[in-house]
Amino acid sequence: MQNKITNNPKFQVRQPEEYIDIDDLDDIDEYAEMMPPSKTPNISSSGDASSTARSVTKGPMNLYFPQKSTQKGGGIDETKKILREHTVSAFAIWMYDVGLPFNCVNHKSFDKFIETVGQHGLGMKPPTFHEVRVTRLKKEVEKVEKIVDEYKVQWTKFGCxxxxxxxxxxxxxxxxxxxxxxxxxxxxxxxxxxxxxxTDSTKMYKLFESTIERIGLENVVQIVTDNASENVKAGSMMMGAYPHIYWTPCAAHCINLMCGDIFKVKPYASAFKKAIRIHSYISQRQLLF
Incomplete structure (x- = not known):
């Protein structure tokens, strides 16, 4: 066997096993008997050429790398489930302690908060009192002011x-x-x-005046308020001082007053009270469709 290996040019320079020609499997069988048992490739005598090639491509380097497990199990999912249970419990206790409303978890900003915390990973330090009261608050105010500046451009261009x-x-x-x-x-x-x-008419007029000066006299088209008597009088005073600005009563408030007067009539009063009870019953309960 040693002489055969020496005289055969195919075995003089040992090539990686993944490049061995499958046409020379007879010679490989004889050469494989000389290899240690742990490194001997498994060649099936009944398999076809493709299955044999796949078996011989596994060389000694495979011994140094962990193989991917094909076994399906719920270990990772179960661990994530337990971790989430602890996290939700801690967050809920914090909500109850500080008195946060339950619907705060429905805000889109809360989803972003959870996402960024998960991206940070382990070891995140909670924000300090100074950060949320001073540092971050100033930065968020600056962001809002930039948004308002974008709106002010529209005020100048189209009026408001x-x-x-x-x-x-x-x-x-x-x-x-x-x-x-x-x-x-x-x-x-x-x-x-x-x-x-x-809030008499004089004070409401002063409020109109200060708001107009803040926004810009040339940018204001109209002022919309409810139909209270002090607002009606203040609106007349404002249109006298600023002829190009109109006072407009609120349409929703007008409809509200109209409906209020209608339901004061006896035939509709009892039905109105029943409608209020039904609306309260429905709004206070979650309907499942």
Missing amino acids: SIMMDKWTARNGKIIINILVNSPIGSVFLGFVDASNES
């Missing part, structure tokens, strides 16, 4: 409408929200706390 909505909060405070609407959309400009002072 000032919308004021007065409402009473659950704690009894009277809040006046100020929004600016343009073809690009609406922007929340700010609010006024009118709890400790009366």
